[in-house]
Amino acid sequence: MDALDSPMTATLGDELVFRSGARAKNRVALAALTNQQSHADGTLSDAEFAFLMARAKGGFGVVCTCATNVAADGQGWPGELGVYDDRHLPGLERLAAALRAEGALAFAQIFHGGARAPSTLTGQQPFSASAFDDPSPTFEKPRAATLAEIERVIGQFRDAARRCCDAGFDGVELHGAHGYLLGQFLSTVTNQRDDAYGGDNAGRARLLREVTRAVRAAVPATFTVGVRLSPEEGGFARGLDLDESLEVARWLADDGVDFVHLSLWDATKNTKKRPEEHAIPLFRAVLPADVRVVAAGAVWTRADGEALLARGADVVALGRAGIANPAWPREVVTEGREPKRAPLTVDELSARAVSPTFSTYLRRFKGFVAP
Numbered sequence: 001m002d003a004l005d006s007p008m009t010a011t012l013g014d015e016l017v018f019r020s021g022a023r024a025k026n027r028v029a030l031a032a033l034t035n036q037q038s039h040a041d042g043t044l045s046d047a048e049f050a051f052l053m054a055r056a057k058g059g060f061g062v063v064c065t066c067a068t069n070v071a072a073d074g075q076g077w078p079g080e081l082g083v084y085d086d087r088h089l090p091g092l093e094r095l096a097a098a099l100r101a102e103g104a105l106a107f108a109q110i111f112h113g114g115a116r117a118p119s120t121l122t123g124q125q126p127f128s129a130s131a132f133d134d135p136s137p138t139f140e141k142p143r144a145a146t147l148a149e150i151e152r153v154i155g156q157f158r159d160a161a162r163r164c165c166d167a168g169f170d171g172v173e174l175h176g177a178h179g180y181l182l183g184q185f186l187s188t189v190t191n192q193r194d195d196a197y198g199g200d201n202a203g204r205a206r207l208l209r210e211v212t213r214a215v216r217a218a219v220p221a222t223f224t225v226g227v228r229l230s231p232e233e234g235g236f237a238r239g240l241d242l243d244e245s246l247e248v249a250r251w252l253a254d255d256g257v258d259f260v261h262l263s264l265w266d267a268t269k270n271t272k273k274r275p276e277e278h279a280i281p282l283f284r285a286v287l288p289a290d291v292r293v294v295a296a297g298a299v300w301t302r303a304d305g306e307a308l309l310a311r312g313a314d315v316v317a318l319g320r321a322g323i324a325n326p327a328w329p330r331e332v333v334t335e336g337r338e339p340k341r342a343p344l345t346v347d348e349l350s351a352r353a354v355s356p357t358f359s360t361y362l363r364r365f366k367g368f369v370a371p
């Protein structure tokens with residue numbers, strides 16, 4: 001029988017229990033969405049609170065924050081939420097409590113920008129796995145991180161996760177995708193180190209694994225810990241190989257993750273390396289059954305989401321459809337309505353708790369905001 005016809009396939013409305021014991025009321029997550037709405041010191045703003053709360057009220061089983069920086073020198077964008085200082089705690093506590101009160105699991109995505117943490121924000125030259133060049137006009141050549149800096153970053157991820165846990169979040173997602181610091185170490189292009197943090201796949205994955213283990217050890221087993229990965233290269237995620245990513249996912253399961261989140265951008269497509277195969281079943285096959293697979297990429301309709309579950313995903317994460325449809329789980333999954341599709345006017349976005357600041361940022365995503 002084709003997997004697509006399998007009577008065992010869950011539906012989007014079904015509850016999901018993570019290995020941590022955390023229960024999501026359905027299989028629909030709001031993916032991490034950078035929105036540039038936080039205050040300059042990284043504290044939560046009312047606009048960001050309202051954006052996330054509208055999605056919790058709309059029925060998302062999991063609501064994830066934007067990429068939040070674990071260190072002042074890891075900030076990737078202006079207006080980014082911070083988790084690196086106790087001054088961030090009151091906002092994080094308010095957000096976690098309110099999301100949970102709406103019945104959503106509250107996750108924070110934690111990250112360090114590495115080479116993509118510009119000096120205009122951090123006041124210093126960025127660091128990465130290695131010094132490397134890039135043709136993009138705003139690129140700043142990073143220097144290679146010292147071993148002491150690597151140790152510091154591991155501690156910063158650990159402390160950030162603990163802070164999220166103390167603030168009342170249900171879990172964290174380590175951002176290993178899209179070519180930020182953890183991804184820069186995974187890459188054969190941006191990691192040219194000849195020490196224990198470079199070289200073969202085990203060496204390049206060492207930082208991500210040490211961060212994962214440090215985080216896992218710092219929080220209770222009931223706190224959900226996952227990792228977002230780009231399975232193959234694309235955009236800023238360079239120097240990645242599908243089979244190496246599968247190996248990394250397996251190692252992360254050994255290190256105690258509750259989920260692996262595949263960032264696919266277009267989840268209707270098969271892998272580049274093996275065009276006859278899709279990433280979801282490949283990752284599902286190498287992971288223990290209780291390590292959940294989350295998948296994101298161009299899900300708009302209920303059928304799009306169900307197709308990913310049928311391929312073996314446990315949870316479907318929405319980015320753009322979740323911006324356009326704050327109540328996607330209720331309206332599209334439960335009531336069977338057609339989703340609102342892009343482009344949206346600024347007024348339509350505003351009616352969906354998207355502030356003018358966020359609307360401006362969204363113009364970077366072609367065809368999303370009406371001219």
Ligand SMILES: Cc1cc2nc3c(=O)[nH]c(=O)nc-3n(C[C@H](O)[C@H](O)[C@H](O)COP(=O)(O)O)c2cc1C
Pocket residue numbers: 031032033034035066067109175177178228263264265296297298299317318319320321322361362365
């Ligand atoms: C405005 C915007 C901001 C994003 N910010 C993040 C982010 O902070 N962290 C992350 O991992 N992915 C981020 N992404 C990627 C999304 O999480 C998602 O993987 C991607 O948009 C594909 O899903 P979609 O087709 O449902 O939008 C962002 C995407 C958009 C459109």
